[in-house]
Amino acid sequence: xxxxxxxDTQTMAPELTGNKGLVIDxxxxxxxxxxxWGKAMMWIFLLSDTFIFSCFLIGYMNVRSSTTVxxxxxxxxxxxxxGGQPIPLILIAIMTFVLITSSGTMAxxxxxxxxxxxxxxxxxxxxxxxxxxxxxxxxxxEWTKLIVEEGVRPWGNPMGAAQFGSAFFMITxxxxxxxxxxxxxxIVVAKRVGTGYYDRHRGGNYEMVEIAGxxxxxxxxxxxxxxxxxxxx
Amino acid sequence: xxxAEASQVEGHQQHPLKIYLWVWLLLFVLSAFSYMVDYMQxxxxxxxxxxxxxxxxxxxxxxxxxxxxxxxxxxxxxAIMLPPLCxxxxxxxxxxxxxxxxxxxxxxxxxxxxxxxxxx
Numbered sequence: 001x002x003x004x005x006x007x008d009t010q011t012m013a014p015e016l017t018g019n020k021g022l023v024i025d026x027x028x029x030x031x032x033x034x035x036x037w038g039k040a041m042m043w044i045f046l047l048s049d050t051f052i053f054s055c056f057l058i059g060y061m062n063v064r065s066s067t068t069v070x071x072x073x074x075x076x077x078x079x080x081x082x083g084g085q086p087i088p089l090i091l092i093a094i095m096t097f098v099l100i101t102s103s104g105t106m107a108x109x110x111x112x113x114x115x116x117x118x119x120x121x122x123x124x125x126x127x128x129x130x131x132x133x134x135x136x137x138x139x140x141x142e143w144t145k146l147i148v149e150e151g152v153r154p155w156g157n158p159m160g161a162a163q164f165g166s167a168f169f170m171i172t173x174x175x176x177x178x179x180x181x182x183x184x185x186x187i188v189v190a191k192r193v194g195t196g197y198y199d200r201h202r203g204g205n206y207e208m209v210e211i212a213g214x215x216x217x218x219x220x221x222x223x224x225x226x227x228x229x230x231x232x233x
Numbered sequence: 234x235x236x237a238e239a240s241q242v243e244g245h246q247q248h249p250l251k252i253y254l255w256v257w258l259l260l261f262v263l264s265a266f267s268y269m270v271d272y273m274q275x276x277x278x279x280x281x282x283x284x285x286x287x288x289x290x291x292x293x294x295x296x297x298x299x300x301x302x303x304x305x306x307x308x309x310x311x312a313i314m315l316p317p318l319c320x321x322x323x324x325x326x327x328x329x330x331x332x333x334x335x336x337x338x339x340x341x342x343x344x345x346x347x348x349x350x351x352x353x
Contacts, residue, residue: 021308022311025308035305058323058324062328066330066332068342089268100260108253111250114246214300218300
């Protein structure tokens with residue numbers, strides 16, 4: 001009970017917003033972020049993750065701009081043909097749409113969570129997890145094709161600059177690991193929503209769904225940058 | 234506005250479903266556009282300016298609407314959005330370094346050797 005009271009006072013924001021609100025929030029040795037602590041911590045984790053992915057992408061930029069060897073054309077490397085003409089980047093495009101679809105179902109899950117619609121929340125979260133698993137599956141297919149058929153290795157490949165393989169496996173591998181972890185995370189939270197864990201232990205507060213959603217949208221956000229810089233550039 | 238204020242006081246992010254559905258649709262359209270950039274084989278300035286434009290639009294909508302940044306207070310927005318600006322300096326430094334290495338390689342090793350397939 002005391003916990004509930006504390007949460008209420010902590011998340012109560014002063015009336016002023018904008019620049020004056022900014023000063024008030026940061027002054028007088030008091031709580032700066034008027035959000036649940038779990039949400040603030042998730043944002044700070046995502047900030048640190050931003051720097052990790054940025055280091056990978058900047059490293060990729062550096063090796064690509066410093067090599068004197070021709071960079072393999074991603075449009076051709078990632079083309080797939082279904083019987084006839086190869087379609088450029090088609091698998092990557094499908095993966096992008098799958099991930100955006102999963103982001104949409106997650107946003108709806110958060111919305112239904114706050115409406116206390118348990119059934120829809122659980123179903124939408126499981127749909128999100130299933131789409132995430134499908135994404136990882138397609139990525140596994142892509143890796144297999146690249147390694148077995150195209151002969152891409154972290155130290156070289158037949159199509160051009162050796163750094164292509166190392167950048168590709170590092171960046172997409174780390175992103176795929178995030179998606180996989182996200183699938184597990186979503187299933188755990190969905191199970192807790194379904195079994196009424198948050199009703200019993202959090203006074204019916206479904207903010208955990210929103211926090212899980214932040215992580216999932218971030219994974220989609222990172223893919224937007226990978227898609228632009230690695231596959232399209 | 235009154236609605237947004239209320240949701241902030243509660244610490245909840247409760248918004249109409251419609252806005253999510255619209256942004257969802259928009260993200261699909263933007264993704265299709267960025268795929269078309271590659272499909273149409275656009276090159277040069279047009280190619281990378283369109284790639285960047287669609288990328289920033291998509292990232293912005295995901296952050297602002299799906300991640301609810303548009304409705305958070307400035308204290309949180311600044312704490313999360315300002316530190317990544319340091320990356321611009323990092324990008325600039327690594328770009329200079331990359332070009333330097335490129336020139337050094339050209340001077341020291343000459344033009345690119347023929348591509349050698351990797352040992353299996």
